[in-house]
Amino acid sequence: MPSQEIRNFIDMGYIRTSREILPDQIQPASIDLRLWTEAYRVRASFLPGKSTTLKHKATANGMLDGPDGVIDITRPTRLEPNQIYIIPLIESLSLPPDVYGLANPKSTTGRLDIFTRLITEYGDEFERVQRGYSGHLYLEVVSRTFPIIVQSGMRLNQLRLGRGKLSPAGDDRLRRLALDDRLLDEDDSDREATIDRGLRITVDLSGDESSDIVAYKANPEKKSLYQGIDLNKIDYYDVAEFWIPIPRVPKRQLVLERGGFYILMSKQRVRVPPDLAAELLPYDSATGEFRVHYAGFLDPGFGYGNNGEVPGTRVVLEVRANEMPVLLEDDQFVGRLHYYNMAALPDKIYGGTIGSSYQRQGLALSKQFRQEKHQRPSFISDSAAAVEKKTVSPPRQVIPDTGKTESKNEHPVLNLAPSGGSGDLLLNAKGRL
Numbered sequence: 001m002p003s004q005e006i007r008n009f010i011d012m013g014y015i016r017t018s019r020e021i022l023p024d025q026i027q028p029a030s031i032d033l034r035l036w037t038e039a040y041r042v043r044a045s046f047l048p049g050k051s052t053t054l055k056h057k058a059t060a061n062g063m064l065d066g067p068d069g070v071i072d073i074t075r076p077t078r079l080e081p082n083q084i085y086i087i088p089l090i091e092s093l094s095l096p097p098d099v100y101g102l103a104n105p106k107s108t109t110g111r112l113d114i115f116t117r118l119i120t121e122y123g124d125e126f127e128r129v130q131r132g133y134s135g136h137l138y139l140e141v142v143s144r145t146f147p148i149i150v151q152s153g154m155r156l157n158q159l160r161l162g163r164g165k166l167s168p169a170g171d172d173r174l175r176r177l178a179l180d181d182r183l184l185d186e187d188d189s190d191r192e193a194t195i196d197r198g199l200r201i202t203v204d205l206s207g208d209e210s211s212d213i214v215a216y217k218a219n220p221e222k223k224s225l226y227q228g229i230d231l232n233k234i235d236y237y238d239v240a241e242f243w244i245p246i247p248r249v250p251k252r253q254l255v256l257e258r259g260g261f262y263i264l265m266s267k268q269r270v271r272v273p274p275d276l277a278a279e280l281l282p283y284d285s286a287t288g289e290f291r292v293h294y295a296g297f298l299d300p301g302f303g304y305g306n307n308g309e310v311p312g313t314r315v316v317l318e319v320r321a322n323e324m325p326v327l328l329e330d331d332q333f334v335g336r337l338h339y340y341n342m343a344a345l346p347d348k349i350y351g352g353t354i355g356s357s358y359q360r361q362g363l364a365l366s367k368q369f370r371q372e373k374h375q376r377p378s379f380i381s382d383s384a385a386a387v388e389k390k391t392v393s394p395p396r397q398v399i400p401d402t403g404k405t406e407s408k409n410e411h412p413v414l415n416l417a418p419s420g421g422s423g424d425l426l427l428n429a430k431g432r433l
Helices: 003-011 054-059 107-111 171-179 223-227
Strands: 015-017 030-034 038-042 070-072 077-079 084-094 099-105 114-120 134-143 148-150 155-163 199-202 213-218 243-247 253-256 261-270 276-281 296-298 313-321 326-329 333-341 425-430
Touching: 003 015, 003 155, 030 084, 038 054, 054 084, 054 134, 099 107, 099 114, 107 114, 107 313, 114 155, 134 155, 171 333, 199 261, 253 261, 253 313
Parallel strands: none
Antiparallel strands: 015 084, 030 155, 038 070, 038 084, 077 148, 084 134, 099 155, 114 134, 199 333, 213 243, 213 261, 253 326, 261 313, 276 296, 276 333, 313 425
């Protein structure tokens, strides 16, 4: 459903809230959901099941993690890494019988390695809202790498609504779109769209003319991390305090260390015309030695604009090697992009006047980091020999609300990606704010 129909759903009471819904919560094909005033720290992830409400299950039978398991987040509050939190959301639903919902994390949520999943009452699936659902919404939150500071009103995920069968555009249609330069960078004559059950996406380990950096690896050992990353602070943190930049090497390869979290980018500069939306789907493990999972949603207009004025945009990939080190090579296939029809042309297009941060992104970290620091690190010289060098790789507390913020009380935090998995590598892609 497009932005204007989402607004109609708010007016008709299908989307309900105890606080006014802000105009910038409504995206071209989704609505941002906001954290409520309390969080439950629990011992394990779970679904509520058919016989009990989620809140009852979260607080009963010893599920709360200690006597302080119920946390007030009306003030900036620290969430510890690898702890599981269930947070009620401000928005709730009373959907028509033919309307379903799909959720995914926002881009910056994923770029900070924050795992989130939407949960409904009596639901038996994460991230899905059944047709005709009426009830509250909850968010499971696990920060995998960094301590984070959250507050009521922040936005970690978004909800899409739809009718009918969710089926992507077929390969024949994608080939026709590709001929008109509507899928990839129209100026890249050396790269053709590869269509095979969707648009094939590969990883870029060559970099570009502006930088030798092809990836960032999270550095959770830095002492500065003990204070946590305040999600309200924009363009605030020094990249070097949290990330290890990884330079291009002549072989165009990267070995992912077990348990490491990496930010990379796609080789392709992707385009999504305004009458379509797109989603990156899991990598097929039959074609390699690692497992991939995506939670990436690309809004109408991503890499395209209103009338094709944007020549294409990279997709940022979030990668975690779980069971063993994994070798990635330049232009290696990592997933497929599926395109879906919009019910109508949205009256808001990604990257137009809505303040989209990643419309012309390259290898972009989350908005919390100072963008001027995304430069070639001092240990890399212009010589090929230097480029080949190996890259050297408390209880809950309330934090004062200081630092640069976008708004006083509520802030659109930037998408979560499921963690874990049975394979060796977890890869997520985020293409939107």
